[in-house]
Amino acid sequence: MPTTVTMTVNGKTVSREVEERTLLVNFLRDKIGLTGTHVGCDTSQCGACVVHLDGNAIKSCSILAVQAEGASVTTIEGLAAADGTLHPMQAAFKEHHGLQCGYCTPGMVMSAVDLAKRNPSLTEQQVRQGLEGNICRCTGYHNIVKAVLAGADAMQAGAGERQPAEMAAD
Amino acid sequence: MYSFSFHRPKTLAEAASIQGGLEEPKLLGGGMTLVPTLKQRLARPSDLIDLSQIPELKGIRETAEGLEIGAFARHAEVAASDLVRRTIPALADLAGHIGDRQVRNLGTMGGSIANADPAADYPAAVLALKSTVKTDRREIDGDAFFTGMFETALEPAEIVAAVRYQRPGKAAYAKFRNPASRYAVVGVFVAVFGSEVRVAVTGAAGSVFRATELESALAADFRPEALEGITVQRDDLNADIHASADYRAHLVTVMAKRAVVACG
Known part of the structure; x- marks a missing residue:
């Protein structure tokens, strides 16, 4: 039985008809057209589908869209400013080449932002442990860790002038 | 995924009554086991009852004897709770090592114990910490809650x-x-209440159990050395591609020693 689900995605209220069994990731990709959130393993292991649900990183392949009714979701598309200026974490991934094929990158960035928000002074060990739910099959972890550390520093430096879309979604 | 109907009750009473007329309802906590199970078509409930909107299931409270944790407490919430870290830090530590960060942000304590996965972490805490499970209709002694593999004393x-x-x-x-699933191959929760020592073991058998051999050894001498040469004697230990039964028996003693050391 189709049902209507309403939530805030990247600061905008969206409402769509879905089946109860529709996963959040499919809602975002197929119903809203936000294909930056990827499906990798589809078994809650790899983290390519990580988005923020009410400010917390979650795997959008393991939650139903109807479970997110009324919630606020931020996807990778919601990180950059309206004028296209990259979020400090995105900029750090670019600067430090924290990607190879790029498939895992949206999930890595979303997990990294969540991690940096919770830990004002991240250590390399904390980054490696904090990203245990995200898998890079190119094994490009070395630069990813460098990027996350730099991105976290940049987020700290820029605290107080946060990106509008992200702020609206918190 | 097979199709189902979805319900979001606002009270515990509504969640209980709503199930009455339904063919095969299933309660949904954080969904970290149930949703993947549905995706693989390993279950076919007629209805899902989402428990996320029920205030009575939430919150962490201090009690005269310890803590009362609402069933819908997410693992990340328990791990980060100042109250839990101050009152029973071992419980916060357990919650903080379930799955990965993203799983801890959704998974719930109530879901973990109601599912009773033989390798889940929370069952060890329920057994070790002299707990009481409160349900919508009664209280169940934590020692009697787990009855078998994926089986509990809960009624339908x-x-x-x-x-x-x-x-x-x-x-x-x-x-x-x-290292891949982060489930316990073996997990051992050691708790000391005065002269009583409780050693609860998860992951090793079909259901969580208390290692009485280790408990009596530690009650006499609470040092890791006291467990030297003592192995749990059971014929129902799990054997799978991850670990043989003998290896699991060995791990029970090793993890118990580590827990004793960590007790300080």
Whole structure:
């Protein structure tokens, strides 16, 4: 039985008809057209589908869209400013080449932002442990860790002038 | 995924009554086991009852004897709770090592114990911390809650509302985790209440159990050396591609020693 689900995605209220069994990731990709959130393993292991649900990183392949009714979701598309200026974490991934094929990158960035928000002074060990739910099959972890550390520093430096879309979604 | 109907009750009473007329309802906590199970078509409930909107299932409270944790407490919430870290730090540590960060942000304590996965972490805390499981209709002694592999004392449609844990003198949880799933290959929760020592073991058998051989050795002498040469004697230990039964028996003693050391 189709049902209507309403939530805030990247600061905008969206409402769509879905089946109860529709996963959040499919809602975002197929119903809203936000294909930056990827499906990798589809078994809650790899983290390519990580988005923020009410400010917390979650795997959008393991939650139903109807479970997110009324919630606020931020996807990778919601990180950059309206004028296209990259979020400090995105900029750090670019600067430090924290990607190879790029498939895992949206999930890595979303997990990294969540991690940096919770830990004002991240250590390399904390980054490696904090990203245990995200898998890079190119094994490009070395630069990813460098990027996350730099991105976290940049987020700290820029605290107080946060990106509008992200702020609206918190 | 097979199709189903979805319900979002606002009270515990509504969640209980709604199930009455339904063919095969299933309660949904954080969904970290249920949703993947549905995706693989390993279950076919007629209806899902989402428990996320019920205030009575939420919150972490201090009690005279320890803590009462609402069934819908997410693992990340328990891990980060100042109250839990101050009152029963071993419990916060256990919650903080379930799955990965993203799983801890959704998974719930009530879901973990109601599912009773033989390798889940929370069952060890329920057994070690002299707990009481509160449901929508009664209280169940934590020692009698787990009855087998994926089986509990819960009646059909009964809903876990909270768990009351008693504050031990000291306690620690040591887990040898599967590096991919992060489930316990073997997890041992050691808790000391005065002269009583409780050693609860998860991951090793079909259901969580208390290692009485280790308990009596530690009650006499609470040092890791006291466990030297003592192995759990059971014929129902799990054997799979991750670990043989003998290896699991060995791990129980090793993890118990580590937990004793961590108790300080």
